Amino acid sequence: MSRRKTRPRTTAAAAPAVTATSPCPCGLDAPYGACCGRFHAGTGGTAPTAELLMRSRYSAFVVRDEAYLLRTWAPATRPDGVDFDPGIRWTGLDIVETTEGTAFHQRGTVTFTARYVHAGEPGEQSERSRFARHEGAWVYVDGDVAQ
Numbered sequence: 001m002s003r004r005k006t007r008p009r010t011t012a013a014a015a016p017a018v019t020a021t022s023p024c025p026c027g028l029d030a031p032y033g034a035c036c037g038r039f040h041a042g043t044g045g046t047a048p049t050a051e052l053l054m055r056s057r058y059s060a061f062v063v064r065d066e067a068y069l070l071r072t073w074a075p076a077t078r079p080d081g082v083d084f085d086p087g088i089r090w091t092g093l094d095i096v097e098t099t100e101g102t103a104f105h106q107r108g109t110v111t112f113t114a115r116y117v118h119a120g121e122p123g124e125q126s127e128r129s130r131f132a133r134h135e136g137a138w139v140y141v142d143g144d145v146a147q
């Protein structure tokens, strides 16, 4: 079990059921277990590109994997915890643009739009996220949210 949080938290509704054979929430044409799930479980090493890290972090929001989000967050910007809004259901991810972020780079950006439904109303969030390497692995640094 996870350690007890120091902050009061709202009671989260159960995360959507995503199994190893479900379509991966990130939108790639692969089952979750062979796509983002292997990174979440730690069985697939670490995401080799900033884009794959971004996808796996989106999927981690879908399945509410706080530990994964925290360990793929740059230490300098990492929060104490992640609050999942139980009223939000993430429904899709579109990668709009990437710069650098490959096996040959130390930094990269990923611009994306994530879609969700909140209180029955569809919405979307667009962000240009910055990634860097920490101890060799890609981590999320910060991002600029587009309105």
Ligand SMILES: [Zn+2]
Pocket: 024, 025, 026, 027, 028, 032, 035, 036, 037, 055, 056, 059
């Ligand atoms: Zn995936």
